[in-house]
Amino acid sequence: MRVAIFNYESPESLRVRKLLLNRLEEETAITYDDQQPDVVITIGGDGTLISAFHHYEDRLSTIRFVGIHTGHLGFYTDWRNFEVEDLVESLQNDSGQSVSYPLLEMSATYDDGEIERRVALNESTLRNIVKTMVCDVYINNQLFERFRGDGLVISTPTGSTAYNKSVGGAILDPRIIGFQLGEMASLNNRVFRTLGSPVVFGSDTKLTLRLPDDSGTVLSCDRDQIMMDSQSHRLVDVSYRVSDKVIRFAKYRHTNFWDRVKDSFIGGIQ
Incomplete structure (x- = not known):
């Protein structure tokens, strides 16, 4: 060994x-x-x-x-x-x-055609640090809602006990092959509405977050953070699905x- x-x-x-x-x-x-x-x-x-x-x-x-x-x-x-x-x-x-747990695949697409792919053990977040974040939420390429708020957190079942829990998300059994979407301080009033609750997706779901404007946006994958810089290229959208990879523990x-x-x-x- x-x-x-x-x-x-x-x-x-x-x-x-x-x-x-x-x-x-x-x-x-x-x-x-x-x-x-x-x-x-x-x-x-x-x-x-x-x-x-x-x-x-x-x-x-x-x-x-x-x-x-x-x-x-x-x-x-x-x-x-x-x-x-x-x-x-x-x-x-x-x-x-061994025992295995599911992971989250993240794909970030930029306006110059570059696609950045990463895998998360806990979660990925998309948030804006200077203003209200606005993004369209697509489920399997169909528009679901327009989100306004501080940001969104997308977590694995094992990661559901981390950042996801702090924003009111559910704790998922790690035997569930899926992932979860949670809201950070969503803006809900007579004019703007979001679902206002965490959403759990299955293994065959593709979640896409599309940004009209990426200025002030920070994208994270576990502990790594990417600050958007529109002068080089602009973040168009970020897609999530259950990864083909798993983590195994002895x-x-x-x-x-x-x-x-x-x-x-x-x-x-x-």
Whole structure:
């Protein structure tokens, strides 16, 4: 088995990395290889795992991820910083077991014909930082509404607990192969109307957001942000669909999604 380590640069994450590397050197059946790994172990939090996901985005079909969290409990990290020995034992007994989650494909089209394609693990957002954003929302190429407000967030099922939840979106079971559209401070009055609620789309749906004016618009894909610059080229529209790719986690001790939701947002029941 070939293993890579992707870590956050905190003192605790670096300590755990050193401990894990020393332990892996003792295992003849495990080789450290950060170019062609079978398993990527992240040390940090959800942000670290998202960074690792994008670093190895072109090899998702052959990689499984394992997360060690060195801070607060994360949605993508199953192991604690004091469980290095247990994790190495699981690697020794690995049989290829995994659990997979759907991803979001984003395609941004510009007026010069350029098309930029990206994949999101959590979400993509389209928002305006200087004025009310206006965009036409198309579902399967049919106009649905004209949105006015701060912006829109499009999330995966696992990403539904992140930015999407903060804007009033629903939390989706990750076994649902789909994605969700949520509104950021939509403008609703006697003149302008939007649906005003989150929308969940299925696996065969194409969502397109078309902009009459992209000035002041910021497009994001997970942690990466793109500030529109109309002097070079103008953003015409952004389309979303369920990606053909998935993210796979090594299922040694993969925590149940709803247990994560309960622990993160509810805690103990009195």
